[in-house]
Amino acid sequence: MTATTAPLDAVASLRSAGDAMLRAVVYHSDHFELSEQFDAVTGFEKSVSNLSWSYAAFLSAVRARTAAS
Numbered sequence: 001m002t003a004t005t006a007p008l009d010a011v012a013s014l015r016s017a018g019d020a021m022l023r024a025v026v027y028h029s030d031h032f033e034l035s036e037q038f039d040a041v042t043g044f045e046k047s048v049s050n051l052s053w054s055y056a057a058f059l060s061a062v063r064a065r066t067a068a069s
Helices: 007-028 050-067
Strands: 035-038 045-049
Touching: 007 050
Parallel strands: none
Antiparallel strands: 035 045
16 A cells, blocks of 8 residues: 555455454464464464453454444
């Protein structure tokens, strides 16, 4: 995107990027157990697992995405 990108095109690009992030969280989760951090090289989760705010953040993102459909 650039400064001249049409607003609807920008929205579509951002929505697509957000959808990709949600898919990545599911793909890289450890049997759907969400961790605090992601490894910068592999993309897989590391650090403390099963933190309530990780689940809350994911559910909030899914709820917002569903409302935007």
